[in-house]
Amino acid sequence: MTDVRVSVCMATYNGEAYLREQLDSILVELEPQDEVVIVDDASSDGTVALLSAISDPRVRVHARETNHGYVRTFEEALQRATGDVVMLSDQDDVWVHGRRALLVAATAERAVAASNLVLLGDGSPLRSPLTGRDWLLRAADGPRRGRNQWKILIGDAPYFGCAMAIRRDFLSVATPFPEYLTESHDLWLATLANACGGLAHVEQPTVRRRLHEANASSERPRGLRQALQSRVLLLRLWAEARRRARRRSRA
Structure with a gap:
């Protein structure tokens, strides 16, 4: 797996x-040919100064002067990536040792892979906001596209961008993001993967997720209005994903 070039894409904002x-935790996992592509979304704290002080040549930083939001910032990072496999990363978690190898192997099977994650500190899994049960992906469920998409639509699918990897040939299908996509870029990627043939589920956790008040995504249930708006968005994304899947198959 050392001949594969990995790009880690991160969006930072006041991190x-x-x-x-x-x-x-990322750099110790990477090979010499890999890269970390960081797009900063006009941070007002010391984030850019911290990044500028890093001497590792694998780290590439692109600082914006105006804020565009985390979805567009991740999109830019993906578009700047040059690796064979692209791994998304949040700015506040910790990678589990072995993540690179696990996700590179999984993307050899499917264009998109998603792993489980655990909480930083006690190592417990996240809980589903819908059922209250442990929120876990099972490897055997990866090809079950209808089931997985239904769980996305009802809000019970534990697909997190920070635990995902994408093969390079899939980026031309995934980007540009739909113009109305203002949240849940990870669910867009999972939805598109389902439309195009399914995604690999990696049961081993590859991320220790840090929960704090500034998390971009929350595990708390949403209010009724927000939940309905989110369902409408997911239905639009599913329709767009099917259009792109048909276009990809014709090409």
Whole structure:
């Protein structure tokens, strides 16, 4: 797997508090030919200064002067990536040792792979906001596209961008993101993968997720209005994913 080039794509915004620990856990995993593509979304704290002080040549930083939101920032990072396999990363988690090898192997099977994750600290799995049960992916369910898409639509699918990897040939299908996509870029990628043939589920956790008040995504249930708006968005994404899947198959 050392001949595969991996790009780690990260969107940062006022992430100074936890960013160094996250980058340390990433860089120790990577090979010399890999890269970390960081797009900063006009941070007002010391994030850019921290990144500028990193001497590792694998780290590439692109600082924006205006804020565009995390979805567009991740999209830019993906578009700047040059690796064979692209791994998404949040700015405040910690990678589990062996993540690179697990996700590279999984993307040899499917264009998109998603792993489980555990909470930083006690190592417990996240709980489903819908059922309250452990929120876990099973490898055998990866090809079950209808089931997985239904769980996305009802809000019970534990697909997190910070635990996902994408093969390079899939980026031309996934980007540009739909113009109305303002949240849940990870669910867009999972939805598109389902439309195009399914995604690989990696049962081993590859991320220790840090929960704090500034998380871009929350595990708390949404209010009724927000939940309905989210369902409408997911239905639009499913329709768009099917259009792109048909276009991909014709090509």
